Amino acid sequence: MKKAVEPSAERPARAADRIRASAGELFYREGIRAVGVDEVVERAGVTKPSLYRSFASKDELAAAYMRDYEASFWEKFEKPGGKSYSDAREHVLAYIRVLSANAVAAGYRGCGLTNATVEYPSRDNPARQVAEAHKRLFRKRLRELAGGMGARHPAVLGDALLLLIEGIYVTGQQSEDGPAQSAVTVAKLLIDASVAKG
Amino acid sequence: MKKAVEPSAERPARAADRIRASAGELFYREGIRAVGVDEVVERAGVTKPSLYRSFASKDELAAAYMRDYEASFWEKFEKPGGKSYSDAREHVLAYIRVLSANAVAAGYRGCGLTNATVEYPSRDNPARQVAEAHKRLFRKRLRELAGGMGARHPAVLGDALLLLIEGIYVTGQQSEDGPAQSAVTVAKLLIDASVAKG
DNA sequence: GTGTATACGTACCGGTCAGTAACATTGTCA
DNA sequence: TGACAATGTTACTGACCGGTACGTATACAC
Numbered sequence: 001m002k003k004a005v006e007p008s009a010e011r012p013a014r015a016a017d018r019i020r021a022s023a024g025e026l027f028y029r030e031g032i033r034a035v036g037v038d039e040v041v042e043r044a045g046v047t048k049p050s051l052y053r054s055f056a057s058k059d060e061l062a063a064a065y066m067r068d069y070e071a072s073f074w075e076k077f078e079k080p081g082g083k084s085y086s087d088a089r090e091h092v093l094a095y096i097r098v099l100s101a102n103a104v105a106a107g108y109r110g111c112g113l114t115n116a117t118v119e120y121p122s123r124d125n126p127a128r129q130v131a132e133a134h135k136r137l138f139r140k141r142l143r144e145l146a147g148g149m150g151a152r153h154p155a156v157l158g159d160a161l162l163l164l165i166e167g168i169y170v171t172g173q174q175s176e177d178g179p180a181q182s183a184v185t186v187a188k189l190l191i192d193a194s195v196a197k198g
Numbered sequence: 199m200k201k202a203v204e205p206s207a208e209r210p211a212r213a214a215d216r217i218r219a220s221a222g223e224l225f226y227r228e229g230i231r232a233v234g235v236d237e238v239v240e241r242a243g244v245t246k247p248s249l250y251r252s253f254a255s256k257d258e259l260a261a262a263y264m265r266d267y268e269a270s271f272w273e274k275f276e277k278p279g280g281k282s283y284s285d286a287r288e289h290v291l292a293y294i295r296v297l298s299a300n301a302v303a304a305g306y307r308g309c310g311l312t313n314a315t316v317e318y319p320s321r322d323n324p325a326r327q328v329a330e331a332h333k334r335l336f337r338k339r340l341r342e343l344a345g346g347m348g349a350r351h352p353a354v355l356g357d358a359l360l361l362l363i364e365g366i367y368v369t370g371q372q373s374e375d376g377p378a379q380s381a382v383t384v385a386k387l388l389i390d391a392s393v394a395k396g
Numbered sequence: 397g398t399g400t401a402t403a404c405g406t407a408c409c410g411g412t413c414a415g416t417a418a419c420a421t422t423g424t425c426a
Numbered sequence: 427t428g429a430c431a432a433t434g435t436t437a438c439t440g441a442c443c444g445g446t447a448c449g450t451a452t453a454c455a456c
Contacts, residue, residue, distance in 0.1 A: 159377035167361030179357035193391040
């Protein structure tokens, strides 16, 4: 449907794409260190040399996974539940509502970018660098939204929301029925206590 | 000083203790998966068979590390900065004050128990089991303290504090000067908005 | 058909991993 | 002195790890 001259409706995906998809699932569910390149290529239905033709190393594959994850993160964050929001408060609350619902479900694995910074404490790891850069951006975006809510101190409310969200990511994988179930209430509390009243 | 018949003031620590100490440092700083047993025994100044005489496997050594970590956690939590607190609000704020100061410093590595749940998503991992049990206890303790503060909904304030604290743990290792620097302000906001006024 | 380029697979490498077998050494206490 | 417990020494295993040298299949050009 994309192009008229396309030879076949569903051409088999290229090896590199299959590898990215496979790595995305495995790295997210089991952790990067826990997954070997053999497992990645086996699930992708390709062979190891195909991996190393497209990626210089496992670390670089992990970095590619981080970039893919970040792209899909921003989609989910900017349109929580598939909807756009003009009101900053509603926007953030909608994201947290969706997030906390996922986080109390079985098998939740949190944020792939956050998890990578835990797996790789060393600052020069390529995957970690992508994750760190993303978190700086996310912090900035939340500060922006906090400003849009009319917060007295947008930096503080932004940080508060970031701490809350990261708390959801990580406690969500510690247990089902964890504190994430209170997240929406807490977010409202935080926002309402931070915006100027009267 | 423990016993009068002690032969020497500083008797060389037993191999098992040296291994626990070595594993504690290495596992915490670099992550459990990232550290091999050879590195653990080398740092401990002992040999591999000594490790496997005291611990059935690396996983069991990791579980022992979790138990040690938990013990030292409770010490730090119940007496933040070495001081006891009778007031619940002051107690929690003191812990968060110390914690956030550490979390914005370079090389911060968060909570070893939290990190282990990220490293080991599988529920049957021995180390993870210790960590999960601890987090349940910690949640209960925070709820108790929230009650002591006079919160309208102690469960909600307890969860709010837990989400905040876990947020500090994890963002503290993503960057220096992260959102953890706002943690004390956020905690006060949260507590004050949760206790009945008038 | 014969180049030629692209895309892929077969088979292998050296290193590291967790874990163990067999034996030697030391210190302690009786 | 003798026995026991704790530890060290050495060497090894099999599995797995990330990574690669090299051969092969397909498709399109002329």
